[in-house]
Structure formats: C-alpha cells, structure tokens
Amino acid sequence: MPCCLTAPHALLRTLHSIARPPDAVSAVAAVDLELVTLTEDMAVITWHTGVESEGEVVYGTHPAHLNRTASEGRDTAHHYVELTDLEPGQTYYYQARSRGSVATPTPLHLVSGNAVGTSLHGFGSHGGPYSFTTPQPPPGRHVLSIALCNDLHLGETTAGLVTGMPLMRGISQRLGLGPYPEIMGRALVEEAHRRGAGHLLAAGDISAGGAPRDLAEARRLLDGFGTHGRDYFVVRGNHDRRGRQGLQEGRGDNFLDAFPANGGPGGESAYFARDLGGLRIVGLDTYEKKGSGAGSGGLSDEQLAWFRADVRAHKDQPTVVFGHHPLTVRNSPFPVTGGQRLNRRQARAILDAYAAAPGVFLHHAGHTHRNKRTVLPQARHVTLQEVGAVKEYPGGFCLLRIHTGGYALNYYKASSDPAREWSERSRRVAAGLWPQYALGRSVRDRNSVVVRDLSGITPAVARRPALRGAV
Missing domain, CATH: 3.60.21.10 (Metallo-dependent phosphatases)
Structure with a gap:
C-alpha cells in the first residue's frame, strides 16, 4: 500500500467522493492551512481543498467573537485570503473555512514548528481558532x-x-x-x-x-x-x-x-x-x-x-x-x-x-x-x-x-x-x-x-515599467 504522503491530492479527491450523510454531502477536506505573511496591518492565510469551493477566514480580537470575515469572492481549490486593516500590536484569532469545513494546519512536527501562528490558549490542531499578534511597524518613515x-x-x-x-x-x-x-x-x-x-x-x-x-x-x-x-x-x-x-x-x-x-x-x-x-x-x-x-x-x-x-x-x-x-x-x-x-x-x-x-x-x-x-x-x-x-x-x-x-x-x-x-x-x-x-x-x-538607525538611506530613483506583454 503506497504511503498517503506521496499522493495527497488523490487522497483528497477520494475523501471527497466517499458517500456522506445527507447533511454533509457538500463538505470538503480543507487542509494545509498556513499563516504565510504577517505584517503590522495585514496577514496572508492559505489552505487547500480537493475541489473548487468558496473560502473565507473569520477572525476577531477574542476567540469567542470572530466577528470579521475575509473571503476570496470566488471558488478555487487553492485558497489565498488577505486580512487587511489590522492594528499593530494586536492579537487576533481566526479560523479558515470552506463549505463549512474548518481548515487544518500543515503539520510541522519534524521541526517542532507551527504553520498557523500560535495556540497559546489551549486550542487544538483540528481547526483552531488559531492566533497571531501583529508586530509594530519599523519606526520612522x-x-x-x-x-x-x-x-x-x-x-x-x-x-x-x-x-x-x-x-x-x-x-x-x-x-x-x-x-x-x-x-x-x-x-x-x-x-x-x-x-x-x-x-x-x-x-x-x-x-x-x-x-x-x-x-x-x-x-x-x-x-x-x-x-x-x-x-x-x-x-x-x-x-x-x-x-x-x-x-x-x-x-x-x-x-x-x-x-x-x-x-x-x-x-x-x-x-x-x-x-x-x-x-x-x-x-x-x-x-x-x-x-x-x-x-x-x-x-x-x-x-x-x-x-x-x-x-x-x-x-x-x-x-x-x-x-x-x-x-x-x-x-x-x-x-x-x-x-x-x-x-x-x-x-x-x-x-x-x-x-x-x-x-x-x-x-x-x-x-x-x-x-x-x-x-x-x-x-x-x-x-x-x-x-x-x-x-x-x-x-x-x-x-x-x-x-x-x-x-x-x-x-x-x-x-x-x-x-x-x-x-x-x-x-x-x-x-x-x-x-x-x-x-x-x-x-x-x-x-x-x-x-535600528537607517536614517542615512534616502529613496533611490527606480523606474518600474508596466508589466510587459512578454511577461
């Protein structure tokens, strides 16, 4: 029997095709959740589903009150959601969802890592909510x-x-x-x-x-x-x-x-x-x-x-x-x-x-x-x-x-x-x-x-062309 790690996409398609009870026929497997980018005012969160589906992230400043929503606005199997207008130095809690299924994180057990932020409040690894704290921006202009x-x-x-x-x-x-x-x-x-x-x-x-x-x-x-x-x-x-x-x-x-x-x-x-x-x-x-x-x-x-x-x-x-x-x-x-x-x-x-x-x-x-x-x-x-x-x-x-x-x-x-x-x-x-x-x-x-002090740097003139048709 081949190891499931060698064919995760096939596994997802199989899971999706298995007969389910009537109240779960539209569910999907949402996996590979990752907090990729974290700045002082935005975050990028990605995950994957075996089939095209809608994707959304619900989030807020309290784990029991996820009162904000960010979504892609279209169906896709490769989800990429940006959370914008965040406050610097603020802790946020979030869950990613597709068709009601909560996305689970990429496991990083070999490096004792964490792909989704933190779980300081005892939340498990089966959907969160997970948390992150935005940093302060670099000082100055x-x-x-x-x-x-x-x-x-x-x-x-x-x-x-x-x-x-x-x-x-x-x-x-x-x-x-x-x-x-x-x-x-x-x-x-x-x-x-x-x-x-x-x-x-x-x-x-x-x-x-x-x-x-x-x-x-x-x-x-x-x-x-x-x-x-x-x-x-x-x-x-x-x-x-x-x-x-x-x-x-x-x-x-x-x-x-x-x-x-x-x-x-x-x-x-x-x-x-x-x-x-x-x-x-x-x-x-x-x-x-x-x-x-x-x-x-x-x-x-x-x-x-x-x-x-x-x-x-x-x-x-x-x-x-x-x-x-x-x-x-x-x-x-x-x-x-x-x-x-x-x-x-x-x-x-x-x-x-x-x-x-x-x-x-x-x-x-x-x-x-x-x-x-x-x-x-x-x-x-x-x-x-x-x-x-x-x-x-x-x-x-x-x-x-x-x-x-x-x-x-x-x-x-x-x-x-x-x-x-x-x-x-x-x-x-x-x-x-x-x-x-x-x-x-x-x-x-x-x-x-x-x-650190980088005040000796002044804006350099850089002309960026519009993206060319050849690219």
Missing part, C-alpha cells in the same frame, strides 16, 4: 522596498530530484501546462510589483544548468521587472555554472553573456557593489570556482580580498549583502552536508568582516530552498536570511521594507492561479515532507521586524 528572491531554475523539468535519495524522486508539471519555472518567474515579477518593490535582488540559481537559452529566458522574465543593473541585480549560483565540457573547451561565460558585468572589480565579474540612495548593495558570486555545481560554495581569493576591503571601507554605511550559498545551515530535518553552505573558512572570514562593520544589517542567501532567519553571536547586528525558492513550494519571495528607524522582512507566496496550483503540487517533494523544511518552522523565520 518608509524609504524603499526590495524584493529578495532566488532559485528560479529556468529550464528545470522535475522539482526535488536528488540522485541516490529514495525520498527525493521529484515532482513534474501536469501534462498540458506550461513549464513551472516560467510560471513561477512570471508570478514573481507580478507579485513583486504588486507588493511595491522598487528593486529586486536575485540570489543565484537563475537557471537549472547554465544553458544559454535558459539564462536568456530568465533575463526576459526579469526584464519585466525593470532594467538589469539599475532596478534589479543578479548573482550566480552553483546551477548557473556551465558544465564540465564547456569548462574544458574554454567556452565563454554564459551567465555573464545573459547578465553582463555589473561593473565589479576587473570588469567582467559576477560580483559587485552598488549604492542605492545611501544603501550599499553587495552581490557575491558564491560559486566562483570550477566544477559541476556540487560541493560547498566558494569565492576566489581575489573576490574575498575585494569583499573584505569593500566592507571595511564602507563599514558604517547601511549595507545589504546577497549571495547564493548561506554562511551557515541550522535546524534542518534533513542531513546537512558541506554542499549546502559556503566554505567554512570563507564564511568565518565574512562573519569577521561583519563584526567590524556595524553598517551591515542583512545577508540574503538562497540555495537551501527554505525560509530561515539566523542571528549569530559573531555579528548579532546582521540578520542571515535564507529565502524559499521561487520555482517550487512555497514559491515566492521576501519583501525587505526599509524605514528610517528599522526594517521588516515579509515572505509572500506568488498568488496567480497557475502559481498556486504548482506550489501545492510541488509540496509533495520528499514524499510530502517538503513543508517541514521549506516553509520555515516559525512565523518569525519568514516575517520579522528589526529596529
């Missing part, structure tokens, strides 16, 4: 917003495929539907615009294997956001390296052909620094070495020396660093190998540079395909933020909202219908255990607020 994303994997056809691991056999797109990396890439651009991002930082693995056609398609999609090198910036991941044969034959650099040099040291390089209205952006090429993409991330000696000198020269300037490989990987339910992070020696050197540079406040990384916030004692003023992949569940990006007195990080799932459908399908990666890893074991792993 809003200056700019930046979308942080990674792992688009243009050209990939199977998600979660890992050779030699029985649980990681991968999930493919349904027949007749478009390539999922393109669907998710388009949705990223649309959602980043909708959420007010003025700039976008894409932290590597833009393609699945560095093929020119895939990098060109990624460039076309990202150009829908704006102009490369001004509105959006891209660094290389291990999957963006050309294959061994290309290395041996001395072919050109496909990544830099698609995304020409950002003006880094020495001209043609995939690492760089830019100033955006007083905010310094530093992009790292964390796979600047020969190889097929396996092994730990690595910087060349020249790049590491340049980076340390640049951070030292601008140590007091507000700075965001982004690169593909994280400096550390913690709290994973799966085995952690060296290939999941940057070379340990180089990671320590970067942390030492941060310790002497109070202006650095955020290091954004991808590669792990999960949402995870880490603060290390070597540099407590720097948030190390891993962001879930664009190309698969949970399928979105993190919005960095900078104020003069601090910043907020908020994760958003892509909300287009094709993106929602693929995101739900791709949660079946790792025999259905993928949410245990990728969502983030706490709301804080994907939504946080930090108070």
Whole structure:
C-alpha cells in the first residue's frame, strides 16, 4: 500500500467522493492551512481543498467573537485570503473555512514548528481558532522596498530530484501546462510589483544548468521587472555554472553573456557593489570556482580580498549583502552536508568582516530552498536570511521594507492561479515532507521586524515599467 504522503491530492479527491450523510454531502477536506505573511496591518492565510469551493477566514480580537470575515469572492481549490486593516500590536484569532469545513494546519512536527501562528490558549490542531499578534511597524518613515528572491531554475523539468535519495524522486508539471519555472518567474515579477518593490535582488540559481537559452529566458522574465543593473541585480549560483565540457573547451561565460558585468572589480565579474540612495548593495558570486555545481560554495581569493576591503571601507554605511550559498545551515530535518553552505573558512572570514562593520544589517542567501532567519553571536547586528525558492513550494519571495528607524522582512507566496496550483503540487517533494523544511518552522523565520538607525538611506530613483506583454 503506497504511503498517503506521496499522493495527497488523490487522497483528497477520494475523501471527497466517499458517500456522506445527507447533511454533509457538500463538505470538503480543507487542509494545509498556513499563516504565510504577517505584517503590522495585514496577514496572508492559505489552505487547500480537493475541489473548487468558496473560502473565507473569520477572525476577531477574542476567540469567542470572530466577528470579521475575509473571503476570496470566488471558488478555487487553492485558497489565498488577505486580512487587511489590522492594528499593530494586536492579537487576533481566526479560523479558515470552506463549505463549512474548518481548515487544518500543515503539520510541522519534524521541526517542532507551527504553520498557523500560535495556540497559546489551549486550542487544538483540528481547526483552531488559531492566533497571531501583529508586530509594530519599523519606526520612522518608509524609504524603499526590495524584493529578495532566488532559485528560479529556468529550464528545470522535475522539482526535488536528488540522485541516490529514495525520498527525493521529484515532482513534474501536469501534462498540458506550461513549464513551472516560467510560471513561477512570471508570478514573481507580478507579485513583486504588486507588493511595491522598487528593486529586486536575485540570489543565484537563475537557471537549472547554465544553458544559454535558459539564462536568456530568465533575463526576459526579469526584464519585466525593470532594467538589469539599475532596478534589479543578479548573482550566480552553483546551477548557473556551465558544465564540465564547456569548462574544458574554454567556452565563454554564459551567465555573464545573459547578465553582463555589473561593473565589479576587473570588469567582467559576477560580483559587485552598488549604492542605492545611501544603501550599499553587495552581490557575491558564491560559486566562483570550477566544477559541476556540487560541493560547498566558494569565492576566489581575489573576490574575498575585494569583499573584505569593500566592507571595511564602507563599514558604517547601511549595507545589504546577497549571495547564493548561506554562511551557515541550522535546524534542518534533513542531513546537512558541506554542499549546502559556503566554505567554512570563507564564511568565518565574512562573519569577521561583519563584526567590524556595524553598517551591515542583512545577508540574503538562497540555495537551501527554505525560509530561515539566523542571528549569530559573531555579528548579532546582521540578520542571515535564507529565502524559499521561487520555482517550487512555497514559491515566492521576501519583501525587505526599509524605514528610517528599522526594517521588516515579509515572505509572500506568488498568488496567480497557475502559481498556486504548482506550489501545492510541488509540496509533495520528499514524499510530502517538503513543508517541514521549506516553509520555515516559525512565523518569525519568514516575517520579522528589526529596529535600528537607517536614517542615512534616502529613496533611490527606480523606474518600474508596466508589466510587459512578454511577461
């Protein structure tokens, strides 16, 4: 008998088709409830039903008085409801419902996590009501917003495929539907615009294997956001390296052909620094070495020396660093190998540079395909933020909202219908255990607020075009 984790959609359809008493014929199974986004004045709540149905969230400031309702206004199997006009610092209680069935949460027992907020008042895991408390907004006036994303994997056809691991056999797109990396890439651009991002930082693995056609398609999609090198910036991941044969034959650099040099040291390089209205952006090429993409991330000696000198020269300037490989990987339910992070020696050197540079406040990384916030004692003023992949569940990006007195990080799932459908399908990666890893074991792993002086940042001029027909 196959494990039910390998086919949750089939299970839902079966449950829906089982004969029910007359008073329950229209009920549905509502599952995978998740509190995805939580800001000072809004929340995004998602869940899934096996068939199309209406969806609503009832909520209020007392668990026995859920007197407000938010709904989608249409039938769908992939529910995405926004609660708006919330008050900062207020605790809210909520239930999500479809055809009278109360949605139950995504279980995160392997990481001792909670997908739906909190249950401090003893409510069970079978429908709530659940609760969350909105944070206070970052102090001061809003200056700019930046979308942080990674792992688009243009050209990939199977998600979660890992050779030699029985649980990681991968999930493919349904027949007749478009390539999922393109669907998710388009949705990223649309959602980043909708959420007010003025700039976008894409932290590597833009393609699945560095093929020119895939990098060109990624460039076309990202150009829908704006102009490369001004509105959006891209660094290389291990999957963006050309294959061994290309290395041996001395072919050109496909990544830099698609995304020409950002003006880094020495001209043609995939690492760089830019100033955006007083905010310094530093992009790292964390796979600047020969190889097929396996092994730990690595910087060349020249790049590491340049980076340390640049951070030292601008140590007091507000700075965001982004690169593909994280400096550390913690709290994973799966085995952690060296290939999941940057070379340990180089990671320590970067942390030492941060310790002497109070202006650095955020290091954004991808590669792990999960949402995870880490603060290390070597540099407590720097948030190390891993962001879930664009190309698969949970399928979105993190919005960095900078104020003069601090910043907020908020994760958003892509909300287009094709993106929602693929995101739900791709949660079946790792025999259905993928949410245990990728969502983030706490709301804080994907939504946080930090108070600090960022008054030196002024609004940067960013021209965002209307979404283009090609996107």
